[in-house]
Amino acid sequence: MTSAPKTQLTALELVALGLVQQPAHAYELFQHFSPDLPLGMIWHLKQSHLYALLARLEQLGYLAATVEPQGARPPRRVLRLTDAGRATLEAWLAAPVAHGRDMRQEFLAKLYFAAQRGPEAARALVARQEAATREWRADMQAQLDNAAQPYSRLVLRYRLGQIDAILTWLAECAATLV
Amino acid sequence: MTSAPKTQLTALELVALGLVQQPAHAYELFQHFSPDLPLGMIWHLKQSHLYALLARLEQLGYLAATVEPQGARPPRRVLRLTDAGRATLEAWLAAPVAHGRDMRQEFLAKLYFAAQRGPEAARALVARQEAATREWRADMQAQLDNAAQPYSRLVLRYRLGQIDAILTWLAECAATLV
DNA sequence: ACGGCTTTACTCATCGTATGAGTATTCAGC
DNA sequence: GCTGAATACTCATACGATGAGTAAAGCCGT
Known part of the structure; x- marks a missing residue:
């Protein structure tokens, strides 16, 4: 079989x-x-x-x-x-990537190919990723608001920090790809 | 054999x-x-x-x-x-972790075990990681200063952003683990 | 009290990716 | 003319991960 x-x-x-x-x-x-x-x-x-x-x-x-x-x-x-x-x-x-952990390789690679096709394609990808990432952020914030254990809060704060850094960077990207 | x-x-x-x-x-x-x-x-x-x-x-x-x-x-x-x-x-x-990509799982796990042993152990780990991370930051900044291609600069800026978020979080950790 | 579902506890064959090592030819430099 | 790098691909193997299976015990409802 x-x-x-x-x-x-x-x-x-x-x-x-x-x-x-x-x-x-x-x-x-x-x-x-x-x-x-x-x-x-x-x-x-x-x-x-x-x-x-x-x-x-x-x-x-x-x-x-x-x-x-x-x-x-x-x-x-x-x-x-x-x-x-x-x-x-x-x-x-x-499609945007589905998780923060996929940004550093998968998203950067997508961006590489998108940029090859011209700035509009790259900007479109960045915009879609920005939208997806804002959803992660909201999710994460909600989880953090419900988390009681100090260790869980630490973990969630870590993730939130990384997500915020991603958002900042995506905005920077959008600005760079005039 | x-x-x-x-x-x-x-x-x-x-x-x-x-x-x-x-x-x-x-x-x-x-x-x-x-x-x-x-x-x-x-x-x-x-x-x-x-x-x-x-x-x-x-x-x-x-x-x-x-x-x-x-x-x-x-x-x-x-x-x-x-x-x-x-x-x-x-x-x-x-030992601190050697790469930014190892923070999200490996470092958080180390921190979990360190915290089990008490706040001093956790604080010590955080301090060591902070030192290591500052080195990454300097390295990354140097690479960025030498990078000409726009795509390379984008990639390095991404990494720098993540590293800065890590440093902020580590400082927060140190403050939390009174 | 008994039939069924969940929990406890572990085993094993197999899959799929990643790796090291190898092959064989051509080209460039000294 | 020799050496070492570059071109171009192959293959057996190692190793981690997975699904599926085993089998008994405890628990829950009726």
């Missing part, structure tokens, strides 16, 4: 889809994660990790490969988005 | 060691991760996850088990810290 195919991709898998918007081979994609490049600031991964991840995306039908022989050098497997891949990518890019 | 035993425990494994300061069986430890209890606010795990993790710690020599039969009910495997386990735990509890 074959197991059900997984439905939800990890953030890193979605980032990979984002990179394949321009068809490319795995080795080329890997360069994007060099520490001095934007995505390399955010994510560190090993070569074999990326290859495995791309193979998975291919097998799931989000990517398709065509082998391009090139004279002597080892042939390249050029990857490109399938329709399913593109649809999944667009849905991901349009 | 037996592979080298792993040296660095994960944060969750260290949290488990913290819980076993009072000898206890796995099922009992699992209750601590109920969503309404302090550690449950911070970490969510499945029962089988905890059992697997404890077995690992036992096999690595950080925990030792003694089976306690109890009349009819299934016998309990009561776990307690070995000397190695206690030493590792103490070292962990004494």
Whole structure:
């Protein structure tokens, strides 16, 4: 009995889809994660990790490969988005992240791709994220108002502080992306 | 050829060691991760996850088990810290976390155990973390001063904002733990 | 008092991701 | 002409996490 195919991709898998918007081979994609490049600031991964991840995306039908022989050098497997891949990518890019903990990698990556498409796309993403984050804030504040134990209050205050810092930063972003 | 035993425990494994300061069986430890209890606010795990993790710690020599039969009910495997386990735990509890991303779970857990030992222990941990965090801040500021690309600056500004929120919160903590 | 549900307590096979290590060729520099 | 880096990909394995299962005991209603 074959197991059900997984439905939800990890953030890193979605980032990979984002990179394949321009068809490319795995080795080329890997360069994007060099520490001095934007995505390399955010994510560190090993070569074999990326290859495995791309193979998975291919097998799931989000990517398709065509082998391009090139004279002597080892042939390249050029990857490109399938329709399913593109649809999944667009849905991901349009949505804000769901948790504060997803800001530091996932949101920054979304913003990277959005910014590539121009300032309007980036501003739209920032605005949507701002709305979502304000909801977290209200939720968190409510929880804090109901929390009695000192330790719980400490934890909730920590989270509230992080959320407020996110809101400040998002406002700054919106202002920067004129 | 037996592979080298792993040296660095994960944060969750260290949290488990913290819980076993009072000898206890796995099922009992699992209750601590109920969503309404302090550690449950911070970490969510499945029962089988905890059992697997404890077995690992036992096999690595950080925990030792003694089976306690109890009349009819299934016998309990009561776990307690070995000397190695206690030493590792103490070292962990004494040290601040190394990255901002480790605050939300690992540091909050350390603080939980430190607070159990009394306000002085908690204050000491907070003070050490404050010192470490101020170093991150200086580092980050320096990177920001050297960063030219707008996207890099955005990323660094995000991190700086989070770090500042941490510092504010730590100061608040210090004030609360009178 | 008895049928069913929850709690206690632990086991185990399996999955899926991540990692290290390896392969083989080409190119650039000295 | 040699060495070392870069190009390009493969593969077995390790390890953490998960679902599902076991099995007896306690509790609750009727």
